[in-house]
Amino acid sequence: xxxxxxxxxxxxxxxxxxxxxxxxxxxxxxxxxxxxxxxxxxxxxxxxxxxxxxxxxxxxxxxxxxxxxxxxxxxxxxxxxxxxxxxxxxxxxxxxxxxxxxxxxxxxxxxxxxxxxxxxxxxxxxxxxxxxxxxxxxxxxxxxxxxxxxxxxxxxxxxxxxxxxxxxxxxxxxxxxxxxxxxxxxxxxxxxxxxxxxxxxxxxxxxxxxxxxxxxxxxxxxxxxxxxxxxxxxxxxxxxxxxxxxxxxxxxxxxxxxxxxxxxxxxxxxxxxxxxxxxxxxxxxxxxxxxxxxxxxxxxxxxxxxxxxxxxxxxxxxxxxxxxxxxxxxxxxxxxxxxxxxxxxxxxxxxxxxxxxxxxxxxxxxxxxxxxxxxxxxxxxxxxxxxxxxxxxxxxxxxxxxxxxxxxxxxxxxxxxxxxxxxxxxxxxxxxxxxxxxxxxxxxxxxxxxxxxxxxxxxxxxxxxxxxxxxxxxxxxxxxxxxxxxxxxxxxxxxxxxxxxxxxxxxxxxxxxxxxxxxxxxxxxxxxxxxxxxxxxxxxxxxxxxxxxxxxxxxxxxxxxxxxxxxxxxxxxxxxxxxxxxxxxxxxxxxxxxxxxxxxxxxxxxxxxxxxxxxxxxxxxxxxxxxxxxxxxxxxxxxxxxxxxxxxxxxxxxxxxxxxxxxxxxxxxxxxxxxxxxxxxxxxxxxxxxxxxxxxxxxxxxxxxxxxxxxxxxxxxxxxxxxxxxxxxxxxxxxxxxxxxxxxxxxxxxxxxxxxxxxxxxxxxxxxxxxxxxxxxxxxxxxxxxxxxxx
Numbered sequence: 001x002x003x004x005x006x007x008x009x010x011x012x013x014x015x016x017x018x019x020x021x022x023x024x025x026x027x028x029x030x031x032x033x034x035x036x037x038x039x040x041x042x043x044x045x046x047x048x049x050x051x052x053x054x055x056x057x058x059x060x061x062x063x064x065x066x067x068x069x070x071x072x073x074x075x076x077x078x079x080x081x082x083x084x085x086x087x088x089x090x091x092x093x094x095x096x097x098x099x100x101x102x103x104x105x106x107x108x109x110x111x112x113x114x115x116x117x118x119x120x121x122x123x124x125x126x127x128x129x130x131x132x133x134x135x136x137x138x139x140x141x142x143x144x145x146x147x148x149x150x151x152x153x154x155x156x157x158x159x160x161x162x163x164x165x166x167x168x169x170x171x172x173x174x175x176x177x178x179x180x181x182x183x184x185x186x187x188x189x190x191x192x193x194x195x196x197x198x199x200x201x202x203x204x205x206x207x208x209x210x211x212x213x214x215x216x217x218x219x220x221x222x223x224x225x226x227x228x229x230x231x232x233x234x235x236x237x238x239x240x241x242x243x244x245x246x247x248x249x250x251x252x253x254x255x256x257x258x259x260x261x262x263x264x265x266x267x268x269x270x271x272x273x274x275x276x277x278x279x280x281x282x283x284x285x286x287x288x289x290x291x292x293x294x295x296x297x298x299x300x301x302x303x304x305x306x307x308x309x310x311x312x313x314x315x316x317x318x319x320x321x322x323x324x325x326x327x328x329x330x331x332x333x334x335x336x337x338x339x340x341x342x343x344x345x346x347x348x349x350x351x352x353x354x355x356x357x358x359x360x361x362x363x364x365x366x367x368x369x370x371x372x373x374x375x376x377x378x379x380x381x382x383x384x385x386x387x388x389x390x391x392x393x394x395x396x397x398x399x400x401x402x403x404x405x406x407x408x409x410x411x412x413x414x415x416x417x418x419x420x421x422x423x424x425x426x427x428x429x430x431x432x433x434x435x436x437x438x439x440x441x442x443x444x445x446x447x448x449x450x451x452x453x454x455x456x457x458x459x460x461x462x463x464x465x466x467x468x469x470x471x472x473x474x475x476x477x478x479x480x481x482x483x484x485x486x487x488x489x490x491x492x493x494x495x496x497x498x499x500x501x502x503x504x505x506x507x508x509x510x511x512x513x514x515x516x517x518x519x520x521x522x523x524x525x526x527x528x529x530x531x532x533x534x535x536x537x538x539x540x541x542x543x544x545x546x547x548x549x550x551x552x553x554x555x556x557x558x559x560x561x562x563x564x565x566x567x568x569x570x571x572x573x574x575x576x577x578x579x580x581x582x583x584x585x586x587x588x589x590x591x592x593x594x595x596x597x598x599x600x601x602x603x604x605x606x607x608x609x610x611x612x613x614x615x616x617x618x619x620x621x622x623x624x625x626x627x628x629x630x631x632x633x634x635x636x637x638x639x640x641x642x643x644x645x646x647x648x649x650x651x652x653x654x655x656x657x658x659x660x661x662x663x664x665x666x667x668x669x670x671x672x673x674x675x676x677x678x679x680x681x682x683x684x685x686x687x688x689x690x691x692x693x694x695x696x697x698x699x700x701x702x703x704x705x706x707x708x709x710x711x712x713x714x715x716x717x718x719x720x721x722x723x724x725x726x727x728x729x730x731x732x733x734x735x736x737x738x739x740x741x742x743x744x745x746x747x748x749x750x751x752x753x754x755x756x757x758x759x760x761x762x763x764x765x766x767x768x769x770x771x772x773x774x775x776x777x778x779x780x781x782x783x784x785x786x787x788x789x790x791x
Contacts, residue, residue, distance in 0.1 A: 054304045059089035059189070066181055067091045067162065070174065074142055074163035077189075078103065078110055080156050085114055092163065093139060101134055108132035113147035113159045119179070120147040123169045143167040146175065148182045150189065157189055172636070183529045220431040221449050225400070228442040230420025232463055233398040234456070238372055239434040240380035260320040261311060267320070267360035272301050274356060300353045306331070321361050328354030348382075372396070377440050379432045379447075393419070398440040400425050400432075400447050422447055473750035477508040481753045487761035489735060491752060492548070492743045494721055496520070498536065501543035504746040508753070511547030511605075513743020514669070514721045515540060517593065518555050527565070527589060533596035541604035548605045550669065550719075550743075551597050552648070553590070553622075555579045555611040574674075574683065579612035584621055594629040601643045609669055613647045613654060619664050650674035655703045662714035669743075670707060672722030676700055694777045695724040701733065701771055701780070708738045719743060728755040729784045735761065736768025755788075763787065 059077050067075035074092030078085040087093075087101035106115040112130050113120045125131050125145040133139075142163040150157045160182050162170075170178075275297045300306060306327065313323035328350055335347035372378075372395040382403035398420040401411070414421045420442040432438060432449055439448040439459050448455060482488040492511045493504035496519030504512070520536050521528065528536070541549050556565070557578020570576040583590040597608055610622050623645060630640050649655060650671035658668070672695060677684045679699050682692035694700070704720070711718035719741035724730045726748045734742070735756070744752065767787045774780045 056089070057304075058299075060091075062189070063089045063091045063160075066160065066178070069181065070162050070178060072162040072164050074139075074161075076161050077150075077158060078114075078161070079158040079189075080105070080114060085110060085158065088158070092142070097134060109145055110147055110159050110161060113149055113161070114156060117149045117151075117156065119149075119175055120145065121170050121175060122146075123167050139163075141165050144170070146170045146178060148175075148178050150182045150186050157186060180529060180531065221451070223400075223425045223428045223431060223447045223449065225422035225445040225447070226424030228420075228422045228445040230398070230442040231466065232442065232459060233377060233420050233440045234459055234463060235397045235438070236374065236376040236435050237432045237438045238376045238378045239429060239432055240378060240383070257314050257317075260314045260318075260323075263361060264310060264314065264320045264324070267324075267357050268301060268307065270360045271353065271356050272298065275301065296349045297353050300350060321358060324354060324357050324361065328357075377438050379428055379438070381429055398422075398442075400428055400438075400440060402426060402428050469751070473754055476750045476753040476757070477506075479508075479753065479757070481756045483735075483756055483759050483761045483764070485760045485762055487735075489739075489756065490741045491749050492550075492719075492741070493746045493749065494743050495540065495746070498539055500746065501540055504749075505543065507746045507749045509544075509547075509746055509749055511544050512540065512549040512551075513719050513741065514609075515549060515551045516555065517552060521554065521556070527592075530592045530596045530599075533593060534599045537597055537600035537606075538603050541600050541606055545604050548607055550607040550609050550646070551600075552609045552611055553580070553593055553597075554583055557582055574677070580610050580618055580622065581612075583610075584618065587625065591625055591629055594626055595633055598626075598629055598633055598640050598643060599638060601641055602639065607644045607646060607667065609646045609648060609667075611648045611671070612650055612674065613661070614651050615653065616657070616660060616664065619647055619661065623664070649707050651678050652703075655706055658707050658710040659714075662710055662716055665716070667716050668707060668711050668718040670704060670718065670720040670722070670739075672700070672704075672720060672724040675703065675722070676724070679703060695722075695727070695730060696733070696771075696777050696780045696784075698772075698774055698776070698780065701737070701768075704734070704739075705737050705768075705772060712738065717741060726752070728752060729781075729788055731755065732759060732764050732788050733768050733771055733780075733784060735759075736764035736766070736771075738768075759788070 059079075063075040063077055067073070072092075074090070076090040076093060077088050079088045083105045085103040085105060085107075086099065087097050087103075088099070090098060103111045105111050109120050109122060109125055109128065109130050109132075122128050122145045124143055126133070142165055144164045144167060145161060146163075147159050147161040150160050160178065162178065309327045309330075310320075310323045313326055314320060318326065331350045332347045332354075335350060372392050375395045375397055377398040377400060378391075378396055379400045380402070382401055383399070396419055399414050400422045402425055403423070411421060411423060420440055422440060422442060422445055425447055428447060432447075436450050437456070439451050439455070441448065441459070448459075451459070480488050481491050490510050491508075492513030493500070493507070493509035494514045494516065495501065495504055495512055496516040498520075515537075517533075517537075520533070537551060540551075555578070557573055557576065568577060577585075583593075594608075597606065600606060601608075608626065610619065613619050613622075626643075626645060633640055644666035646665050646667035646669055647654070647661060648669050648671040649658065649661075651674070654661060655675075662668070673684060676682070676693060676695055676697070680692060680694065680697055682689050682694075684690075684693050708718055718739065720734060720739050721743035725734065725742050725744045728751065731742065731752055732755070742752075767784065770783055770787075771780045774783060
């Protein structure tokens, strides 16, 4: 069969309309009739998965759904393997072509779509010079072609194409719709393909009954973690020891395979129903996009090869429990051997599914071990997404996890809900007895196990005092941060998740000084499309309708990787490919985010900010992309307001060139976390040199003073964010240096207000002037303490 492609001709009208792929091309809410064409709900994709049992069925169901939604006679999917594209599913063309038609990347219109990673929109494709005919494809009656590249985490999966009998050029809304559908279904295709590859993996050595002997444990009273967030909580321990995990459950061999198969079918049916329930539960608690993690769980439960492998073992004499355990363990091991860290982490999905299947087979409710009869502190090796979904979070005072993954779904949810958490607490499950009293001290990353009465009293006193302080600070919520001599400063919030909005408002934040957009990205399993980002940003903006919201573009790299985005291995990632550099090298991703931010600006007072700018070329290029995005949105019918454009000052070069940068931007924001580490060559995450990381170092204060002076001369606003701002003494100096806009963690706002209303601007100005004359950090701290006293 010819290695060419689909299309036909009419000499009266021929042209090709190409444009760069933009996964953001989604439908505006104002056009509901068109929006119905796309896939917009969990139910759409969940229903598709439930009808699919292997890669071929998944692909065939996708093309049938897309053809129906797009109202076209043809939809085809080509999957990419190296430099080859294989026709893998079709509606409208001859089924004989499936699996037989092969194209090279660059060959024909489909190949051109793949090679250029761009949308190809052609009427009368047979007249196009790139067209190539496929014999026996039954394509002769079709007079249009629209091809869309399909990506997974930046890698080309293949091409989705649609065709119609009537000659036509697909309009911007249809291109947008197909792009959105392709984006939403890309993870489904990738998962199906991965499961297909795993099905071909050789079986492992069968798991047999074994005795696990636990070595004698010495009594441990203190465990330290690697990372933490939140405050101090005291309560009984809820230990989740993995009793439903695949490593702990065994059963006897059986000869009644029919009964075991029946048990297995019932377990799968129950697990599928439970997965749909969990999906809904997470969607209600957080967001539909957070709930999409359960799509991969459904695909595993629907995968025919996965099910058949378990049944084959049962026919060989295994019990259903042992068979599930064997196959799940094989899949988990295979996942963990994959080089790709994102795919390797997917072993947790298989473990989660296996855990729930085994629970059903044992006649237990998979959520029984998660039922919290009273408030307490959850201690576990790790928490899966399904466990977080069913847990009564109102009774979770804190969380302690052995596994040190700050980007796991459970940790992101905990942070979003403000639950104190310690991560990377080695062997903590072995040391904590269920119900025993523990003290979770997140600021010191410490868990005290069965503390002494003296320690208990001391921590109880600290918790009581902290609670009393919080209550006494409530009087400042609606009070301006005004000094005794009438100087008012603005205290805004640093936020990153949707739930942070309520916390910020509750603490009297006057807007958002730093919205870290990378955190919503980290909560996803793939890059969110334009519509998804728009809805997230819109929620934040509408939460501060009368205040400014400063949105920082994606700041990944360094200590903030994305599991689904390949980044190079670097000896020093903080000095490598991160922040604005990543965005400017991935213009489709960058443009998508810019458009989403501009769309959100129609709902409130938005400012746009770029991170880690080090040279003029970067800011000029970034601004040009904003202009392009504005024009594109205007053509779509959006009325975009003026959005101030600013940059973060967080490198020595940006301090030195501040005078030049001030001519290019509308505002500055000093990012002290990075500024301090770059100025002092001290990695803020390296505990060995933590004494070198000094926010009140003379060089840091002089750099800040320089930037404030430049901003004042150019009459542009300058704000400041970072851990430094949360220290009341540092805040006093910063106000004295001339800063009037601050952005801090929400829970700190009221205590900072309480400090400021007791001080005079005149005294703070003199303090700052005297500090600039100091030659050491110790001198600055002593002078500050003498001037401000104990705060």
